[in-house]
Amino acid sequence: MTPTPTDFSALPLAPHVLANLTQLGYTQMTPIQAASLPVALLGKDLIAQAKTGSGKTAAFGIALLANLNARRFAVQSVVLCPTRELADQVATEIRRLARAEENIKVVVLCGGVPLRNQTASLENGAHIVVGTPGRIMDHLARGNLTLEALNTLVLDEADRMLDMGFFDDICTVARQCPKERQTLLFSATYPEGIEKLSHQFMKAPQTITVQAQHEKT
Numbered sequence: 001m002t003p004t005p006t007d008f009s010a011l012p013l014a015p016h017v018l019a020n021l022t023q024l025g026y027t028q029m030t031p032i033q034a035a036s037l038p039v040a041l042l043g044k045d046l047i048a049q050a051k052t053g054s055g056k057t058a059a060f061g062i063a064l065l066a067n068l069n070a071r072r073f074a075v076q077s078v079v080l081c082p083t084r085e086l087a088d089q090v091a092t093e094i095r096r097l098a099r100a101e102e103n104i105k106v107v108v109l110c111g112g113v114p115l116r117n118q119t120a121s122l123e124n125g126a127h128i129v130v131g132t133p134g135r136i137m138d139h140l141a142r143g144n145l146t147l148e149a150l151n152t153l154v155l156d157e158a159d160r161m162l163d164m165g166f167f168d169d170i171c172t173v174a175r176q177c178p179k180e181r182q183t184l185l186f187s188a189t190y191p192e193g194i195e196k197l198s199h200q201f202m203k204a205p206q207t208i209t210v211q212a213q214h215e216k217t
């Protein structure tokens, strides 16, 4: 059978990645995944907007894992999230997506807990960091975290991060990332600030919007 464009098998993904998606019960791509993954897997910058619950985590999770070299013991991607709760959810989903790979370490860095354990986790080696901008900046400033090996920067729930006043913090983290990298911005809504944010540090991003069914005209 020829794969339709909504089959994950239409994407340039390794067989073990596809097998894991099937095991997770992900048989078809959601609309935002079908629209964003072909672009993201080409290494392009992306602004993707779709409502909550539309599968945005796997959209960027699959893309950042495709850029990852598990044998390189360095942080290769950072996902910025507005809250600890969301960071924990994103880390859980990335771990599920990564479970067919050899030992990929995902470390969550959020405020409200002592730095010590997080510092120890970073010292033990992390491939992916998921966290809030403030705490990630803190670890950068202390030299606990370096982003020289980063290839993918993700801004998740960018609208909420803007609402929470993280604009400058996001820019500070982005400035510490290598210029040669992919930046993926995901959001449930598209307020004005998103464009302004993207102008700061994204390279000719492609904008993808998936409207909710009832919003269609």
Ligand code: ADP
Pocket: 025, 026, 027, 028, 029, 030, 033, 050, 051, 052, 053, 054, 055, 056, 057, 058
């Ligand atoms: P969003 O970030 O857009 O709010 P999530 O990434 O949290 O959405 O995904 C919502 C739910 O959909 C999660 O429970 C996730 O496991 C599930 N999901 C994601 N992609 C797929 C898929 N292709 N098929 C089935 N379920 C999926």
Ligand code: MG
Pocket: 053, 056, 057, 156, 157
């Ligand atoms: Mg989400």
